[in-house]
Amino acid sequence: MALALGGFAAPAFAGETIAISYHQVGICKGYDTAAGPVTTRSDEAFAIFKIEAVDNTKPSGRFDFDPTHLYVDQSTPEQKAKTTVWDKNRRFMYSDPRFAQNMGVSSAVETTIPEGTKLEINGFAIVPLGINNPSGGPEANQYSFDLVYDTRSTDEHENNGPGGSFFWVFAIGESLFGGKKLGSNTIDLIKTNPPETRWSVTDNCKALSFK
DSSP states (O other): OOOOOTTOOOBOOTTOEEEEEEEEEEEEEEEEETTEEEEOOTTEEEEEEEEEEEEEOSSOOBEEEOGGGEEEEOOOHHHHTOSSGGGSOEEEOOOOHHHHHHHTOOBOOOEEEOTTEEEEEEEEEEEEEEOSOTTOOSOSSOBOOOOEEOOOOHHHHHHHSGGGOOOOBTTTTBOSOOSSOOOOSEEEEEEOSOTTOOBOEEEEGGGSOOO
16 A cells, blocks of 8 residues: 655556657767866777657656666676576666866756656766677667666665675676665656667767757
């Protein structure tokens, strides 16, 4: 049973659908900051996405949208077949406010979406990805990536991690979770780019068109 106490709304629960619309802006290797350039490794690049809106108009509770739960699944078929999350290759959003500052855009930020509301986000997310075709797909120097939203909470990740400990996985460029937020178990990620759209890697992220 879910109760709203002390003025706090209940979160969204399983079986209810929330839609997050987004589009890919491009893929690039690096950007400048006041402290110096930020660049990826030779076999990686930054995929840039614009989160357009979160639609929570279907009956549910509030939805705590946390962009650090967004990821691209680059797991191989063998990794996907495994049940433990740390055996997979999930590339989560990279939270670096310097990126948005230097691009002159707004970052996608943590936001509570009230029940029955569709909220325009219009913020950007950056995800470091492997570009050595790690997922075994057919692409060759042309890339298109799809976002997924991790619905597990911090507590769940702690309980499922090695030894039940709180940890981050840096070696493969991913974190297991973002903030301590529970979301709907049914979250639709709607990519609004034309399905055939693909991108070549651009050296300077600032050369991309942030629309």
